[in-house]
Amino acid sequence: MVLQEKTEGLDNFLQLLEKHKEKKTIIALFCGGKNSSDGVSWCPDCVSAEPIIEKGLAAAAPEDAVFIYCSVGDRTSWKDPNNAYRTHPKLQLKGVPTLLQWDTPKKLGEKDCSNADLVQMFFEED
Numbered sequence: 001m002v003l004q005e006k007t008e009g010l011d012n013f014l015q016l017l018e019k020h021k022e023k024k025t026i027i028a029l030f031c032g033g034k035n036s037s038d039g040v041s042w043c044p045d046c047v048s049a050e051p052i053i054e055k056g057l058a059a060a061a062p063e064d065a066v067f068i069y070c071s072v073g074d075r076t077s078w079k080d081p082n083n084a085y086r087t088h089p090k091l092q093l094k095g096v097p098t099l100l101q102w103d104t105p106k107k108l109g110e111k112d113c114s115n116a117d118l119v120q121m122f123f124e125e126d
Contacts, residue, residue, distance in 0.1 A: 002061045008033065008071040010084040016068050017102060025065035026102040027123075029053055029113075030085065030093055032078060033071045042075045049097045049113035056116070060123035072096055 003023075005016050013028070020026055031050065032043030041047050057067055072078050072085050078096065080086075085093045090103075095110040099122060106125070112118045 001063060002057060002065045002067050004067045004069070006069045006071075008073065010088060013068065013070045016066075020066045020068075023064065023066045025062045026068065027057075027061065027065055028068045028070055028100055028102060030070050030072050030091075030096050030098045030100075032075065032096050033073045043096050045095075045110050045114065046097045049099075052114055052116050052119050053097070053099060056119040056123045060120055062123075 003020075005020075007013055007016055017026065029050075031046040032041040034041050041050075061067065072083070072093070077083060078085075085091055097113040098107065098109055099113050099119070100107040101122075106122060108115075108118060108122055
């Protein structure tokens with residue numbers, strides 16, 4: 001069974017990576033923060049991608065994987081070119097949503113995260 005964690009903020013994400021460093025497969029999804037009023041992300045691409053990614057995760061992710069859902073915060077801080085997610089040497093995110101497997105080249109960007117076939121292949125390939 002895939003272990004799922006949710007967090008917000010780069011420091012918290014890095015702490016979860018450290019906590020699970022013994023795991024073979026760590027998959028992370030970076031999305032725009034959600035409204036406290038309705039629980040919906042400010043990022044329309046994230047809203048459309050999340051159910052597709054959840055379905056792919058349930059159907060095809062390795063059983064011993066860790067899945068980390070990480071909120072990148074509000075739209076204003078995300079749009080800052082010096083945002084920590086954009087400048088971190090191992091992340092260098094260009095957009096949200098971004099789905100990646102940690103310490104591998106596997107990564108799906110904004111538009112690809114809404115493509116069910118690509119998401120399925122992402123989870124199936126080892």
